[in-house]
Amino acid sequence: MEFKYQIGTKAFFGEACIGKNKDELRKYGSKAFIVSGKSSAKASGALKDVIEALEESGIEYEVYDKVENNPTLENVKEGGAAAKNFGADMIIGIGGGSPLDAAKAVAVLAVNDIDPVELYKNSFANKPLPILAVPTTAGTGSEVTPYSILTRKDLQTKMSFGNEDTFPKAAFLDARYTESMNYDTTVDTAIDALSHAVEGYLSKRSTPVSDLFAVEAIDLFGQCIKPLQDKEINLEIREKLLYASMLGGMVISHTGTTIVHGMGYSLTYFKDIPHGRANGLLMKEYFNYNYEAAREKIDKVLGLMKVESIERFGEIMNGLLRGNYKFMEEELVQYASLAMKQRSASFNIKTVTEADLLGIMKRSLM
Numbered sequence: 001m002e003f004k005y006q007i008g009t010k011a012f013f014g015e016a017c018i019g020k021n022k023d024e025l026r027k028y029g030s031k032a033f034i035v036s037g038k039s040s041a042k043a044s045g046a047l048k049d050v051i052e053a054l055e056e057s058g059i060e061y062e063v064y065d066k067v068e069n070n071p072t073l074e075n076v077k078e079g080g081a082a083a084k085n086f087g088a089d090m091i092i093g094i095g096g097g098s099p100l101d102a103a104k105a106v107a108v109l110a111v112n113d114i115d116p117v118e119l120y121k122n123s124f125a126n127k128p129l130p131i132l133a134v135p136t137t138a139g140t141g142s143e144v145t146p147y148s149i150l151t152r153k154d155l156q157t158k159m160s161f162g163n164e165d166t167f168p169k170a171a172f173l174d175a176r177y178t179e180s181m182n183y184d185t186t187v188d189t190a191i192d193a194l195s196h197a198v199e200g201y202l203s204k205r206s207t208p209v210s211d212l213f214a215v216e217a218i219d220l221f222g223q224c225i226k227p228l229q230d231k232e233i234n235l236e237i238r239e240k241l242l243y244a245s246m247l248g249g250m251v252i253s254h255t256g257t258t259i260v261h262g263m264g265y266s267l268t269y270f271k272d273i274p275h276g277r278a279n280g281l282l283m284k285e286y287f288n289y290n291y292e293a294a295r296e297k298i299d300k301v302l303g304l305m306k307v308e309s310i311e312r313f314g315e316i317m318n319g320l321l322r323g324n325y326k327f328m329e330e331e332l333v334q335y336a337s338l339a340m341k342q343r344s345a346s347f348n349i350k351t352v353t354e355a356d357l358l359g360i361m362k363r364s365l366m
């Protein structure tokens, strides 16, 4: 047995965790630059709680609420310049995966005079500003990962950067903030959390510790299947989903994701299919593809969710996603080629070829 275990984020979980732990904020300076999208930070009540805590702590702040869905390099460049202009000591990301990931890039760009494409060198002359994260969705896990996934128009895909300095220093997880999500986003993001746990569990990089987190996250998702199907998503279920999402983030902090994410990025880039939904469309065939190589682990995944077969799992995903997506073969050929270029393809438990990826996508999407 040989493994490394480290999580760089101090996580505060529970109702009103920002207000209860506002002393934490002062540790990172006296000027906070808040990074969010247009609506969820406000609608969830998270922005209000953060501002209240900052004001009570005597911390100056500025809000940058221009993060797009699936932020681009141009988008984070603008945010980085604004944070620098403000003289920020810390960056507070509030929102779903997009604002949290953008916050990490902004934290680097605020103190490094580099072109955003150089973020991918993962080595910076100046340490990024401290990052604090407040999720308003339950899926990304970005509040406890070092990863920032940005859209690369030059490469026609999404790609992640991050090093140990881009772990948020602190994360505040209050499930009440996820109540403002609509049903589809709740489902899509929950499936993203599941895919983090599952891909990490079936990664060549999985460790005994990451497996512990993964098993717990998959079990929690399983407990939420029926409430999601019945649209009976109360605060207790939202708390389970948020916890599962955090655990999924802890898994991929160790393992990274693999081919489901690699393939899914094209569905988001070219067809605007939400990230978690894209993963959900591919997961059944991902299990089928890996079954011979990882029979024991896949059986365990199904058992944890109390789902009798991969086929039945596919039916559950179809029912939750209610999507009818049909793609042309030439589109999938392009997506397979792009997915193969993602470094994460090499971490799948079974060695994959481009033809294998095309096969998974054809079986999933045609």
Ligand SMILES: [Fe+2]
Pocket: 140, 192, 196, 261, 275
């Ligand atoms: Fe994801």
